Amino acid sequence: MWRNLASNMLSLIIVALVLVFGVIGWGQREYRIAGPLEEAICLQVPPGSTMSRVAGDLDARGAISNATVYRLGADYSERSDDLKAGSFLIQPQASMAEIVDAITGDGLSTCGTEVIYRVSVNSQEVRVRELNASTQQFETTVEFDPKAVETPPVFYAEALDDVATRYRVVVAEGVTSWQVVEALRASDLFAGEVEEVPAEGSLAPEGYEFAPGTDRAAFLNRMAALQSERLAEAWENRAPDAPVNSPDEALILASIIEKETSVPDERRVVSSVFANRLERGIRLQTDPTVIYGITRGEGVLGRGLRQSELRRETPWNTYVIEGLPPTPIANPGIAAIEAALDPDETDYIFFVADGTGGHAFAVTLEEHNANVARWRQIEAERANQ
Numbered sequence: 232m233w234r235n236l237a238s239n240m241l242s243l244i245i246v247a248l249v250l251v252f253g254v255i256g257w258g259q260r261e262y263r264i265a266g267p268l269e270e271a272i273c274l275q276v277p278p279g280s281t282m283s284r285v286a287g288d289l290d291a292r293g294a295i296s297n298a299t300v301y302r303l304g305a306d307y308s309e310r311s312d313d314l315k316a317g318s319f320l321i322q323p324q325a326s327m328a329e330i331v332d333a334i335t336g337d338g339l340s341t342c343g344t345e346v347i348y349r350v351s352v353n354s355q356e357v358r359v360r361e362l363n364a365s366t367q368q369f370e371t372t373v374e375f376d377p378k379a380v381e382t383p384p385v386f387y388a389e390a391l392d393d394v395a396t397r398y399r400v401v402v403a404e405g406v407t408s409w410q411v412v413e414a415l416r417a418s419d420l421f422a423g424e425v426e427e428v429p430a431e432g433s434l435a436p437e438g439y440e441f442a443p444g445t446d447r448a449a450f451l452n453r454m455a456a457l458q459s460e461r462l463a464e465a466w467e468n469r470a471p472d473a474p475v476n477s478p479d480e481a482l483i484l485a486s487i488i489e490k491e492t493s494v495p496d497e498r499r500v501v502s503s504v505f506a507n508r509l510e511r512g513i514r515l516q517t518d519p520t521v522i523y524g525i526t527r528g529e530g531v532l533g534r535g536l537r538q539s540e541l542r543r544e545t546p547w548n549t550y551v552i553e554g555l556p557p558t559p560i561a562n563p564g565i566a567a568i569e570a571a572l573d574p575d576e577t578d579y580i581f582f583v584a585d586g587t588g589g590h591a592f593a594v595t596l597e598e599h600n601a602n603v604a605r606w607r608q609i610e611a612e613r614a615n616q
Contacts, residue, residue, distance in 0.1 A: 261297055262304035265324040268294045276334055278316040282306070285314065285334065294321055294330065301327045310335045317397060318344070344396045346387070348377075350414040351403040353531055357383070359390050377417060391443070398443060402454070404436040404564035405489045407528030411454070411562070415447045423447045431528060432482045432559025433458055461565045469572035474506035475555075485571040486559035487549075490519035494589045498567055502574035504582055504592065513580065515549035523547045523560035 272292060276285060282305045290298040304327055305311045313335035321330055349356040359373040373384045390396045398420060402411060408429045415421050423446035434451065435458035441450060466478045475481045484505060492501050508515055522532050524545030541548075547556040563571075577592070581599035585591040586609040593599035 261300045262327045264326060266294060266326055266330070267296055268292075268321060268323050268325060271323055272321050274319045274321050274330075274334065276314065276316050276319065280314060280316065282311040282314055289321075289330065294325070295327050301330075304328065305331045344390045344393055345399065346390055346396055346420075347399045347401055348414070348418055348420065349401045349403070350406055350411060352405050352410070355414050355417065357387065359384075359387055397440065399438050399440050400450075401438040402434070402436045402562075404567065405493075405561045406436065407431060407561050408434055409527075409529045412447075412451070415450065421445055421447045421450065423449070425451065429455055430558070432486050432562055434562045435461060436562055436564045458562070462568060465565070465568045465572050468569075470574075473572045474502075474509050474574065475571065480555055481568060481571050482563065483555045483557075483559045485563035485567040486561045487515070487517055487519060487555075488570055489563040489567040490561055491517060492590060495566065497589055498570035499573065499575040500577060500579065500592060501582065501590070502570040503577040504579045506574045507578070507580055509554065511580075512553075514551075514553060515555070517549050520547045520549040520556050520560055521545075523556075528560070 272294060274285075274288070274292075274294070283302055286295070286298040286301045286305075289295045289301065295301045302311075308328075308331065310331050315334060317334075319333045321333065325333075344359065344361050347358045347360065349358060355377055357373075357375055357377050358371055360371040373386045373390075375384060375387070377383070400415075408431050411434055412425050412428050416425065420441075420443050422444050425447050429451055434454040437454070437457060439450070439453065462478050462482060466481060469481070473481070475484055484502070487505065488498055488501050492498060505515055505517075507513075518536055518541075521536055521541055521543075524543070524547035525540060526532055541550050544551045546552065547558075547560060549556060578594045579592040581593040581596070581602070582590040583599065583602050583606050585602070586606065591602040591605070593602055
């Protein structure tokens with residue numbers, strides 16, 4: 232009898248194990264196969280949420296097939312504690328594993344309302360935009376100059392009250408450190424004081440996500456860390472015949488390139504002009520350095536240069552000084568830094584605006600004078616229109 236009982240118990244255990252492993256296998260497949268969602272949704276995860284609460288929300292919206300499998304899968308993969316607050320775009324047929332990746336910061340696109348603070352050379356701008364879950368395109372709702380309005384638009388205030396709103400600062404290439412500091416001081420999205428303006432060129436132009444109340448000094452340190460990292464990597468990968476002798480000089484030359492052209496394909500050509508001039512001992516003679524000597528980077532000159540200013544001696548006036556100025560004249564982006572350290576190989580010594588947004592390059596002074604004459608004619612025609 233005991234032998235039969237033992238045999239029956241063993242059979243039951245085997246059946247139970249088969250069932251258990253079967254359930255586990257089914258759960259693993261359910262966790263990773265395509266989900267039931269037919270159209271993209273924007274999932275909001277408020278601060279303090281739990282994975283169980285998110286599972287219930289996803290289940291209610293038809294994004295997952297089983298809330299228990301979702302929760303257990305997140306726990307088993309040790310991702311439950313990585314849950315982030317925010318708005319997340321959940322794509323059609325996203326698997327439970329892909330959704331967990333998205334809301335723990337490693338997967339799909341974010342969505343919802345986004346406040347972007349744009350800082351460019353000539354302006355500041357706040358833009359509120361929303362991502363349409365069905366078209367997956369951002370649509371701008373509000374756009375305004377924070378310095379030009381006393382009362383921000385209502386939708387901006389509503390966006391600030393939404394816990395799921397995301398925030399970004401977008402700093403354009405070529406802005407000065409003073410301009411960045413002034414923009415941060417003017418924004419009510421930041422906190423804390425800035426004791427001094429960071430060194431010119433030390434801040435990386437980029438789009439940065441941040442949380443309201445971020446300390447201004449800490450944010451500037453973040454920008455500086457990124458610029459230092461970029462410069463170090465670019466210096467490590469510099470061309471053997473790079474026209475500068477140190478990372479500091481690379482940053483100075485890159486800032487001049489950044490201010491001279493906004494055309495991506497021209498950066499390395501402009502760099503080649505300066506490389507040729509430096510090699511031959513010819514002064515750089517670039518107007519942006521003269522302007523920086525006048526403004527010290529504090530604002531925009533807003534007018535053309537006078538002949539007296541081209542002759543005025545300042546540490547940055549490359550019509551007067553030899554070689555590079557002592558500091559950068561703006562914050563260059565990574566493309567300009569790379570161009571400074573790996574210029575094209577050309578014989579160009581001169582360049583001037585060509586009326587299309589780009590430049591006309593020349594090897595000889597005669598060619599350059601002809602290009603200048605054409606540019607003057609374009610300027611005169613535009614003045615008479």
